Structures are given as C-alpha cells and as structure tokens.
Amino acid sequence: MGPMKSLRVDCIGKSARHRLAIAQFTAMTTLRNTVLIAGTVLIASTVLIASTVLIASAVLIASTVLIASTVLIASTVLIASTVLIASTVLMASPVLITSTVLIG
16 A cells, blocks of 8 residues: 555646646746737837828928928919019109209
8 A cells, every 4th residue: 555655746746747747838928928019019019109100201201391481472473473563663753853853
C-alpha cells in the first residue's frame, strides 16, 4: 500500500503543476494579447492624430495661401485703380489747364 499511496500523491502533484502551468500560460498569453491590442490601438490613434494634424496644417496652409492670394489680388486691383485714377486726373489736368488758359 505504501508505493500506491506515493504514486497517487505524485499524480496529484503533477496534475496541480500541470494546471498551474496552463494557468500561467493563459495569463501570459492574455497579457501579451492585451499589450499587443493596446499597442495597436495606440499606434492607430497616434497615426490618426498625426493625420488629423497634417490635414489641419494643409487646410491652414491652403487657407493662408488663399488669403494671401486674395490680399494680393485686392492690392493689385487697388494699385491698378489708383494708377487709373491718377492717370485720369493727370490727363484731365492738362485739358483743364489748356481750356482755362484758352478761356482766360
């Protein structure tokens, strides 16, 4: 009976170690998968933020270029308008002087 008792205790001991090993493996696999998922979510989130910042930056640059272009066009129109007015005044002035001299 002595050897049988020893064998039975040994089997129970192996079974407990086997369950412990399975539990440890499961825990490590779960932890590894959780870290992997968290890492993937973090990378995806970072890429999304970077992409959003890049789009916002591109929109801001396009908006700034559009504003600068509009200001440049407005400025060009203003200069052309001023030159046209000055030119008209300049042309009208000799005519006015000539007609005043002729009348006078």
